[in-house]
Amino acid sequence: MTYRVESLLRRLQRLPLKPEELGITQELALFQLELERGEVDEHLLEILEDRLQSIEEQLRSTPYLVPTSVVSDGQILLGNTAGGEEVRTSIGIGGSSWDHALLAGSVGQGKSVLSASLAIQAAETCDVVMIDSVNTFWKIEELRKRATLIDIRDLRQNQFDEIPGLYSCEQDEVVLKGLAQAYQMQLAEREMFEAAKELRALGSVDPISLRDYLAVKKYYGVSNRPRFRDTAVLHLSYLIDGTWPLFDCKKGMDLFEILSQGLVVLRLHSILGEHQAYIVRLLFDYLQLISRSSKRLERPLLLILDEAQLLLKSEANLAEKMLSLRHSRVHLCCCVQHPSLVQAEVLGNCQLHVCFSLLDERDRFNISKSLGLTQGQAASLMTLGRGQAVCFLSRSAWRRPFLLNSPVMEIAESAWKYERPTFLAELEWTPRVADRVSHRTDSKSQNADGVQARGKVPSSGLSEDEERLLRDVCTQAHEFSKLGDRFERVGIRSASVQRSVLRSLQSKGMIKTWDLAIGRGHPISLLEATDRSFEILKLSKWKSTRGVLPTRAATFVLKKKFEALTWTCVLEGLIEGKQVDLLLRHEGKLFTLEVAHSPDHEVFNARHCLASSEVVSHVVVCTGNKTQEAVEKRFSACSDLSSSKRIEILMLSKALGSWIPGLV
Secondary structure: OOHHHHHHHHHHHHOOOOHHHOOOHHHHHHHHHHHHHOOOOHHHHHHHHHHHHHHHHHHHHOOOOOOOOOOEOOOEEEEEEOOOOEEEEEEOOOOOEEOEEEEEOOOOOOHHHHHHHHHHHHOOOOEEEEEEOOOOHHHOHHHHHHOEEEEHHHOOOOOOOOOOOOOHHHHHHHHHHHHHHHOOOHHHHHHHHHHHHHHHHHOOOOHHHHHHHHHOOOOOOOOOHHHHHHHHHHHHHHHHHHOOOOOOOOOOOOHHHHOOOOEEEEEOOOOOHHHHHHHHHHHHHHHHHHHOOOOOOOOOEEEEEOOOHHHHHHOOOHHHHHHHHHOOOEEEEEEEOOHHHOOHHHHHOOOEEEEOOOOOHHHHHHHHHHHOOOHHHHHHOOOOOOOEEEEEEOOOOOOOOEEEEOHHHHHHHHHHOOOOHHHHHHHOOOOOOOOOOOOOOOOOOEOOOOOEOOOOOOOOOOOHHHHHHHHHHOOHHHOOOOHHHHHHHHOOOOHHHHHHHHHHHHHOOOEEEEEEOOOOOOOEEEEEEOHHHHHHOOOOOOOOOOOOHHHHHHHHHHHHHHHHOOOEEEEEEEEOOEEEEEEEEEOOEEEEEEEEOOOOOHHHHHHHHHOOOOEEEEEEEEOOHHHHHHHHHHHHOOHHHHOOOOEEEEEHHHHOOOOOOOOO
16 A cells, blocks of 8 residues: 555544545545555545545634534524524434533623523423522523522522422431531531431421521530531531521422422522532432422423532532433533533533633633544634634534534623623623734744744733743632742743743732741742733633732631641631631630731621620731731720730731630
């Protein structure tokens, strides 16, 4: 076999096309016969080579092919192909059907609008519940006209209400296991289960009565059970206070009623993120319970989860739950900004993928690996326009990704009017930058796949070293990293280059530098990105906890210390309805801890915490000497606080040493 024949066969194998889709079926059949005989016509070989070259050039210029097979045999309109053909799907039934769907894309590309269109169309044959975690669906007027809008705080939910045809102990086991996993208190699960069993024997059980029953429960002998009980009481109090009045069960609304009202938008924006994840987990558990009981859903149920990566990242066995829910006629549509946070098993269980523009490299890699995209297709994910997406329907006759133009952008015209500064501030979003990255088309700036060459970034004006460091600072997982660790991660080891990069970013207003005194020796340096950095890099700004960066970092390291001491520690816990930096419980005694970077509000915080008779000691940890002097001066001016033995003021370095809160 000659080299030309071997090269032709390799090129045929690399093409993402079937032989019948090449338009040269007869030539290939004749070529195969000649190969079997051992004789190949030179003229036929030239025809095949020319045809392959034209197909390869077409794929380089347009990475996605227009579907030639039918993708319009469903009731739900997704959009149009590049050729103008309608793309229709159906839920659970039909050739282009899907059980679970994934909508991925950066902020403002059209995920929520497409979700709204899917929900409105699916509501004709299914019950639809849209879980709105960041107030996105709530602002789309087309949904406000058609859907039932429910705020989570308007409900009165008791997850221990008996489900017909199900043993109460089986229900308690599922509910309490999910509660223990959500708040990392597996050791307390036994205590809660035993208390729930005793309360059911006395009458009824709900979260508030369970908390109160455990708080006064006595144990005899020496064991660890009181510590497990205290853990359960602390976390139950945190959950109840953070979601009040959700679990005030006097009115007792049945969750089953919400799941069978047609089209419902359930707003979770009014409660904290960790409680949002638990509410969604509780919904999953409830659906599994009713699938095993005599209670049944009359129609299929479509659950649309906004910002689903927050749940998918923390839920270890979500893939297994997705499979079990599918057999119960429950279907999921997950909207995610960062597919890199989603498990591969979850991506594999989705039969419909709609991917809008992705700016993060890790997200593009994850989607490309899942959908089997070529390098050119993966590079094009960054350049998609608003409302343009890559669609993949695994059950359709067309088994490869294609471009989708969504016509449902029209229903969102009334929603975009909310994108004014006040509304963005309310949602804590970073405004989108209209100008996209300008891609040069000359060979010096791009390679064959359209990927930009290394060097200056035209859209931001930053050098390669500056952009790498800035992207590391903008990553939430590295929020409390030391300056030296950041330079090591991005590969900048020259001291002169490090100083130059820092000076340049500071002068451009991209970063803030903080010093934090931890332990002995020199203080550590922390970097914080400004709003301008997120705008320049076209990244969505993540929501931080309370206070400036030194306060958050000090709270983080203090939490790690007390967790290592096996104390029960709750970040931003609630005491008398007010948040404090740390709630600590040890041997049945409760301590409150506030980290102070300035003396403001510390007197008010101390008075509020000490108003609770349960608090043994209130500790103020100061990040600097000047802060400690100012706090002590303000406390000494208050007669009720200066003489209190329940107040302790100290430096952060001492708090991280051998110091333990005093027991009064």
